[in-house]
Amino acid sequence: MIKKTLYFGNPAYLSLRMGQMVIKLPEVESNPDLPERMKQESEVTKPIEDIGIVILDNKRITITQGLLEALLENNCAVITCDSHSMPVGLMLPLYGNSTQNERFREQLDSSLPLRKQLWQQTIKAxxxxxxxxxxxxxGVSTKVLERLSADVRSGDPENAEGRAAAYYWKNIFSNIPNLSDFTRDRNGMPPNNLLNYGYAILRAVVARALVSSGMLPTLGIHHHNRYNAYCLADDIMEPYRPYVDELVVSIIKEFGRADLQLSKEVKFRLLGIPTIDVVINGKRSPLMVAVTQTTASLYKCFTGELRRIAYPIRLDA
Known part of the structure; x- marks a missing residue:
């Protein structure tokens, strides 16, 4: 079952009652111009087990400890946003699998050659x-990328990833007015903001799946930033990034402009990332479900049951 993504961009009071998230909107309840019936109907409930991601994007949101506990116990990722509506914090459960200690050990004991091979697979995908x-x-030729993919070696010592990225970002928006000289920069001009937001959603989906599979999202197979609590999530999300890029391109084309801000309409589209259709193991699957297959296969690579991580391929690749 696809878990729901709940976004809160207005003041809200979020609590727990009988296994349900209770959503109250104080601005509605305190509005004297609204009829009492409408105020009573403004309270909404959602089953906790149906929720996969909660995004909190307003300084006047109150969430109870009881609700947080219930969300985390059901392996829900809770994202908090800053004053610019950009995701700035991620809360995940400390445990997500009944054999977690054993799985941690398998991950920690994985050899350097294995991790390099897994990184090779990740970059090729x-x-x-x-x-x-x-x-x-x-209409740009993809032969450069095809050649780089074929030449990726264990651990990617020649940095095929970086060379591919330089070619890719130079051309991905080439058919869109005002974006022919686009540069991918986290703090750069739009649509960098849309990419940042989409990647943050994707990162939460991957981190959640890693915890569910009983692994430490901190310990990466390639990324090793001492200040990054989600190195493994950043590794495993790499082959999924182009799905976010594709969505951003389609959003720009739909709205007919390149300098888009994170409006409600744009964020609504980006919040659909977990439900994007992908093909994995020869079958169509929502991205959120596919990620769980990827993380499950990663664990089996650590144990020696598998030799390859299950990654998605483009539908028309």
Whole structure:
């Protein structure tokens, strides 16, 4: 079952009652111009077990400890946003699997050659998906990316990922007015803001799946930033990034402008990332479900049951 993503951008009081999230809107309840019946109907409940991600994007949101406990016990990711509506914090459960200690040990004991091989697979899958998206939205040749994908070695010592990224970002928006000279920069001009927001949602989905599979999202197979609590999530999300890029391209085309801000309409589209259709193991699947297959296969690679991580491919790749 696809878990729901709940976004709160207005003042709200969120609590727990009988296994349900209770949503109250104080601005509605305190409005003297609204009829009493409408005020009573403004209270909404959602089953906790149906929720996968909660996004809190307003300084006047109150959430009770009881609700937080229930959300985390059901492996829900809770994201908090800053004053610019950008995700700035992520809360995950400390445990998500009944054999977690054993799974931690398998992950911690994984050899350097294995991690390098897994990174090789990850980068090849990412470049392949970048090539497919580039082919779909531009007339640019993808032979450069195809060659780089074929040449990726264990651990990617020649940095094929970086070279592929330089070519990819130079061309992905080439058919869109005012974006022919786009530079991917976290603090750069739009649509960097849309990409940042989409990647933050994707990161939460992947981190949640890693915890559910009983692994430490901090201990990466490649990323090792001492200040990053989600190195493994940043590793595993790489082949999924092109799906976010594709969505951003389609949003720009839909709205007919490149300098989009994070309006409610744009955020609504980006919040659909967990439900994007992907193909994994030869079958169509929502992205959120596919990520759980990816993280489950990663654990089996650590145990020696599998030799390859299950990553998605573009539908028309």
């Amino acid at each position: 990412k470049i392949d998906n970048q090539a497919a998206v580039l082919s779909l939205y531009t």
